[in-house]
Amino acid sequence: MPAAPSPDDATAAGLAQLQQLGTPAGTAALARAAALVAEGVDVLPALGRLRAEVGVELAGPAWELARLRARARPVFGADADVLFLTSDTLEQAGRPALAARRAERLLAGGTGSVADLGSASGTDTIALARAGAQVVAVDRDPLARALTAANARALGVADRVRVIDGDAVELVAAAQGGRVAGCPAAVLDPARRAGGRRQLNPDRWSPPWSTVAQLLDRVPRSVVKVAPGLDHHRVPAGIEAEWVSVSGSIVEALLWGRERAETGRRASLVRDGAVLELTAATDPGPAPTGPVRGRLHEPDPAVIRSGLVSLVAAELGATLIDPTIAYLTSDGASDSPWVNSYRVDEVLPFNLKKLRALLRARGVGRVVVKKRGSPIEPESLARQLRGPGAASAVLVVTRVAGAPTVLVCDVSG
Ligand SMILES: C[S@@+](CC[C@H](N)C(=O)[O-])C[C@H]1O[C@@H](n2cnc3c(N)ncnc32)[C@H](O)[C@@H]1O
Incomplete structure (x- = not known):
């Protein structure tokens, strides 16, 4: 196996490529590579065409940068079309x-x-x-x-x-x-x-x-x-x-x-x-905890990370479903931008067999699983619960007052 290039070699190669891509020939190679990326040409045929058109030395670096620019475009907008990037810096x-x-x-x-x-x-x-x-x-x-x-x-x-x-x-x-x-x-x-x-x-x-x-x-x-x-x-x-x-x-x-x-x-x-x-100004402390009510609210992650869940709870008249879990519950619906809300249709202890039976009885064949405070793997649980029913539901697998619990919810929160 060839030895991996040392960081110094990689830097030197990166600097040389950057210098080449900044020349008029490099600019032309980049334009050609960008066109091939935009056409969706696969890497091997694209590199073959680029080597023939712009030369072996420029083909690889131009293709690589054109791909990085395309990747950057959704976030960087038009700037991406002229930026010089490496995969690390991007x-x-x-x-x-x-x-x-x-x-x-x-x-x-x-x-x-x-x-x-x-x-x-x-x-x-x-x-x-x-x-x-x-x-x-x-x-x-x-x-x-x-x-x-x-x-x-x-x-x-x-x-x-x-x-x-x-x-x-x-x-x-x-x-x-x-x-x-x-x-x-x-x-x-x-x-x-x-x-x-x-x-x-x-x-x-x-x-x-x-x-x-x-x-x-x-x-x-x-x-x-x-x-x-x-x-x-x-x-x-x-x-x-x-x-x-x-x-x-x-x-x-x-x-x-x-x-x-x-x-x-x-x-x-x-x-x-x-x-x-x-x-x-200071830590507002935790929100109060209470039993699950008709609505479940999932706070925005910025609210959770900043420790400001209790401010949103006060605004919504909501309580935590568990002192250690950042899900809120209230009687009424909410259109607060700080939460995603769901209507709670069922609350049951976590038990796969009973859950499957309940979903069948409700005609639910597809579920989106959300979890907090549970080791389950959401996609695998969603697959296990797939059934013939036409309806769908949001399952929230979590803890309520310490107990593993499933909330069967509807998005019309
Ligand atoms: C996370 S990146 C900065 C990203 C940049 N703000 C952006 O949004 O594109 C961190 C940079 O700090 C540089 N760096 C790390 N330690 C450094 C140090 N002790 N002195 C100077 N630069 C350093 C790295 O080389 C790297 O380019």
Whole structure:
């Protein structure tokens, strides 16, 4: 088996490819590759055609980048057509719309310059430059620096971006007078994956938690992207923690430095370009618990992660079905944007045989299984419960007052 390329070799190869793709011949090869991707041509015939048309050297890199651009397009829009990416930097990239929102809040009131500490392919750098700041983009990875510079040029903001080689750990350790890397504001988005695996321990992020805490302490106008699962106990005093969801999925969590903190915790729900927010200065504590009633409500993950379920419960007149499970229940229906609601038709102890019989009796042949606090595998349970009936139902497999329970629900909540 051939030896895997060393990181240095891979970086050198990446830099050489980037350089080639930036030439007029590279641009033409990229246009041809993009057309083949758009036509849906399979990889082998596409590479065969590209090799014949643009040469062996450009064919592979052009095809790879054209595929990455197509993958980026749903989130990056038209920018994707000109961006330079690697699969790693695309995987690490945040959503440009959210980067723009962050940039706007960070720079509100005007900031001359801002440091992007760990720029990767430059999503935050571009957003900050577009918001009007002079950006010092720092990365210790030469390929990331080259990508940031190429993307700043491709998107017409190069005059506002200076890319530098630096170690964010050292720069933050040297921060003083509210400034880092010479800037009075900073964005830090630590790498939270290593070797393709998510690093759950913030001390193992790069830069690590100690740098995150130091930045928030020393540079009051700063924002740090953290893992949504961050333990609330880690959030330093005076710092705002914000959890952001889009279309019902949590997409990022942010820690806002003292100068930008407006509250203790915030859940933000982004929908159709608008943002709904729920805030609390301090931990509002748990919602009360009570028996299952006519409706079940599943809070948005930003509400759950931010620990603000009790605020939504109060708004809905709802209670938790179990002190350890984030499902709410109330008598009445709700059109609150903070929950998905279901009508509860049956509540029964978890028992596969009885459940199957009940579904048959109700004419239910298809179920969507949701679970919380249960080890079951939703898709496999849905398969096991498939039957001849024409009706469908939502099954919520969970715990109620500690007991494994199934709620047979209808979406018309
Ligand atoms: C998660 S990525 C940033 C993604 C970027 N904000 C975006 O949305 O596209 C983290 C970046 O930090 C860089 N990095 C990690 N540790 C660093 C350090 N100690 N100094 C400088 N850069 C570092 C990595 O090379 C990587 O490019």
